[in-house]
Amino acid sequence: MKVPDIPDYVSPIVGYRVWAWGAIGLSSLNGDAWHPGRALTAKCPKADHEPAADGCSCGIYAARDYQHLVNIGYRRRIGVHGEVYLWGKICEHESGYRAKYAYPKNLTISEWCMMRLGIKMPRIETLVSYGVDVFFLPDEACERMLVWSREVGFNPSALERIAEKKQYKNQYKCLYGNKGCGENAVYCEPCNKRYEHFLWILNDDR
């Protein structure tokens, strides 16, 4: 009789990883898509066993801490990084994990990634669809800024910061015709139309 595996932990392990960020969402660097609202399940491409198997390389990979991602050059190279929940069968390694199941805990857009991809609002919304906190990390700043959370939605200050990075500041006029807005505002403060304006800014192809 097979004795059921007794869990070692009843809370998910938290690791750190990077994702490729395409027009429809996140994927692993090997191309496996991460779907919003659904855990990624590992399958071993070599053998018919349950990931993450001992003596194999199968499973969903994550680093043990953020510094390890930096040390191996992943954070800057890819751009979108963050914490990831891991559960199921997990193989602990010296500086990371291989797991059977995974789902993002939070996501961070680096400035390097944003400048490279020329991010627009629809692409930011692909990250929002995962329902986890989304941050922006300006290269010159030590602390990341909350862009979106389930509790408060979009953070206008972070959106303004992103719009500044896109060098759209000072390039538009208020759509609502409020003289108090000024031509140089990124958002229409007196009109309280920040989000709509941001959509307009980021969807503009100038």
Add this chain to the structure above:
Amino acid sequence: MQIGEPQRIIIVEPLDLPVGNPKHGPEPEPSILPEREPVDPEKVPVAP
């Protein structure tokens, strides 16, 4: 990703999954309760 040498295998079964349950598939649809018989007010016992 370079994660060094393997150390040990652990089993993690969260009490609250971060998202859905990949093991058991989608949650079943809630069953529809049968309609209740209409209550005859004259037969309802009334507290003294």
